[in-house]
Amino acid sequence: MTQETAGFAALGIHPNILAAIAAVGYEEPSPIQAQSIPVILEGHDMIGQAQTGTGKTAAFALPLLSRIDPARREPQVLILVPTRELALQVATACETYSKQLPGVGVVAVYGGAPMGPQLKALRQGAQVLVATPGRLCDHLRRDEKLLTTVERLVLDEADEMLKLGFMDDLEVIFEAMPASRQTVLFSATLPASIRSIAERHLKEPKHVRIAAKTQTVARIEQVHLMVHADQKAASILRLLEVEQFDALIGFVRTKQATLDIAELLERQGYRAAALNGDIPQAQRERVIESLKDGSLDIVIATDVAARGLDVARITHVLNIDMPYDPESYVHRIGRTGRAGREGRALLLVTPRERRMLQVIERVTGQKVGEVRLPDAETVLEARLSRLANSLQPLLETAVASRGVVRDELCRRLGTDMETLAAALLAKLTEGKALDLESVRREQPLTPAAPRERSERFERGERPERGERSERPERSGERRPMAAPAEGKARCRTALGARDGVAAKNLLGAILNEGGLSREAIGRIQIRETFSLIELPEDGLERLLTKLKDTRVAGKALRLRRYRED
Numbered sequence: 001m002t003q004e005t006a007g008f009a010a011l012g013i014h015p016n017i018l019a020a021i022a023a024v025g026y027e028e029p030s031p032i033q034a035q036s037i038p039v040i041l042e043g044h045d046m047i048g049q050a051q052t053g054t055g056k057t058a059a060f061a062l063p064l065l066s067r068i069d070p071a072r073r074e075p076q077v078l079i080l081v082p083t084r085e086l087a088l089q090v091a092t093a094c095e096t097y098s099k100q101l102p103g104v105g106v107v108a109v110y111g112g113a114p115m116g117p118q119l120k121a122l123r124q125g126a127q128v129l130v131a132t133p134g135r136l137c138d139h140l141r142r143d144e145k146l147l148t149t150v151e152r153l154v155l156d157e158a159d160e161m162l163k164l165g166f167m168d169d170l171e172v173i174f175e176a177m178p179a180s181r182q183t184v185l186f187s188a189t190l191p192a193s194i195r196s197i198a199e200r201h202l203k204e205p206k207h208v209r210i211a212a213k214t215q216t217v218a219r220i221e222q223v224h225l226m227v228h229a230d231q232k233a234a235s236i237l238r239l240l241e242v243e244q245f246d247a248l249i250g251f252v253r254t255k256q257a258t259l260d261i262a263e264l265l266e267r268q269g270y271r272a273a274a275l276n277g278d279i280p281q282a283q284r285e286r287v288i289e290s291l292k293d294g295s296l297d298i299v300i301a302t303d304v305a306a307r308g309l310d311v312a313r314i315t316h317v318l319n320i321d322m323p324y325d326p327e328s329y330v331h332r333i334g335r336t337g338r339a340g341r342e343g344r345a346l347l348l349v350t351p352r353e354r355r356m357l358q359v360i361e362r363v364t365g366q367k368v369g370e371v372r373l374p375d376a377e378t379v380l381e382a383r384l385s386r387l388a389n390s391l392q393p394l395l396e397t398a399v400a401s402r403g404v405v406r407d408e409l410c411r412r413l414g415t416d417m418e419t420l421a422a423a424l425l426a427k428l429t430e431g432k433a434l435d436l437e438s439v440r441r442e443q444p445l446t447p448a449a450p451r452e453r454s455e456r457f458e459r460g461e462r463p464e465r466g467e468r469s470e471r472p473e474r475s476g477e478r479r480p481m482a483a484p485a486e487g488k489a490r491c492r493t494a495l496g497a498r499d500g501v502a503a504k505n506l507l508g509a510i511l512n513e514g515g516l517s518r519e520a521i522g523r524i525q526i527r528e529t530f531s532l533i534e535l536p537e538d539g540l541e542r543l544l545t546k547l548k549d550t551r552v553a554g555k556a557l558r559l560r561r562y563r564e565d
Contacts, residue, residue, distance in 0.1 A: 011037040014066035016100035024096060025303030030055035032210040037063045040184060045205040047198055048186040055325060056186050057093050060154050070103030073125025074149040082160040084110035084132055085355035091130040111135040133169035140176055147176045158187040158194055174201055220337040222368045224347040224357060229497055230526045232320060232348055233264060235373060242374045242382045243316060247291055250300045250318040251332050262300045275301035303328055309335055319347040322356055326363040376439040383434060488522040488534040492562035495555055496529045505552050506533060513550045514543055532562060
């Protein structure tokens with residue numbers, strides 16, 4: 001137990017879970033957590049009335065995970081949610097909290113995704129099911145005994161489930177579960193329909209009611225940018241080109257990400273440093289002092305490392321990774337706008353995180369406006385302005401202090417002052433594009449446009465039998481792509497973002513096992529259910545044979561040539 005999690009420990013949370021929540025920066029329990037956790041741990045049925053964003057996911061997940069028996073490879077906890085986005089969000093939270101619990105598995109069961117991986121996770125004995133009612137009923141039709149071992153049920157956002165017409169599905173699910181189960185119901189409102197469910201399916205429930213009070217400061221300008229996960233690094237660089245900041249703090253979820261992004265920024269010439277829980281306290285204090293005195297301009301931090309950070313010159317907060325909850329978001333953006341100053345907060349949002357953005361807006365009561373990635377013209381103007389501003393203070397004394405050197409260089413090189421000035425400017429700006437066409441060729445980025453979705457699909461409803469499902473475009477579906485670079489062939493692997501694979505993982509595996517140089521590997525694109533990699537056309541079949549037994553993230557790479565018909 002650490003000092004930071006003492007409040008949770010006092011509630012009876014499992015020690016291994018305390019270690020996991022300390023790693024993501026949890027400190028004291030929120031009001032809903034402080035009241036709900038003891039009730040759930042004692043085994044009572046409960047009705048919790050709380051808005052999304054009050055910390056209710058942890059309020060039910062932490063005590064339920066504390067009571068999991070890892071030795072039993074069968075479903076023990078069922079968490080029902082109204083939409084697939086919330087299913088993914090809750091499942092991710094449960095995976096985070098249970099990271100230190102060996103043998104505990106979590107599976108998200110929702111419509112619009114293949115049933116195969118869900119069935120496999122169930123067969124392997126996942127103890128925690130996070131499901132939408134419609135897809136869970138599909139599974140029950142295959143296996144009516146699926147839920148007979150479930151001891152604890154959570155209905156999250158119960159009022160939303162009823163609004164979406166899931167009452168009949170809920171009754172099917174109740175019938176498939178043991179009558180002796182513990183049931184916990186969370187709802188923002190308690191209409192007659194919810195009270196009716198409670199009367200029929202909950203046993204002497206305890207009542208907990210919490211109102212959300214989170215507010216943000218009006219002087220902080222908040223905007224968001226839609227990007228795909230593999231666009232983040234390039235998006236950060238583009239944003240930093242045009243944002244006029246004094247000092248900036250960027251937030252990410254993992255310690256490794258702080259190091260990776262800080263290193264990337266240093267290579268680009270920024271004065272940047274990482275701040276995470278593994279960095280010794282003395283070094284962390286030096287980083288903060290450097291940020292205060294102006295010898296450092298950018299800090300990339302985890303939530304836990306930035307706790308209590310108060311530096312008046314921070315004008316910008318960049319949320320590189322979406323925070324786990326609105327409270328964390330408010331804490332993050334509060335690092336700017338200090339001492340009555342104005343601040344600017346930017347949030348990178350991937351398509352699957354749209355719902356969390358809506359939650360943040362609802363809880364904070366403020367709209368987070370959308371901006372787009374700066375185009376080439378804007379980037380070029382920013383570079384020229386920055387160059388001009390750096391030269392302006394030197395103009396008055398330049399001739400007096402360097403005129404003799406200028407004349408000597410012109411003599412030695414046999415050139416005129418105009419040509420010499422252009423050569424010196426080229427040396428000063430080496431590696432930086434300063435014409436429109438060159439800027440356009442630099443790692444082109446296309447902002448992630450909102451994908452068209454069927455309104456019914458977004459609500460989690462299923463099509464009637466015989467009716468075609470108007471599904472949204474998924475990352476696994478084909479879409480037009482630019483041709484591979486000259487001399488390269490595009491190859492495909494079934495490993496994608498859902499497998500926890502990043503571009504650096506694929507790159508490292510191919511470099512190590514294939515014996516290639518970094519220059520031989522072209523663009524790597526990570527999609528949700530697969531990835532595309534550009535490899536040398538010459539000798540491709542031999543290379544694919546060489547890589548056939550390669551594994552990434554514990555799974556077979558199985559690269560093959562990709563042909564887009």
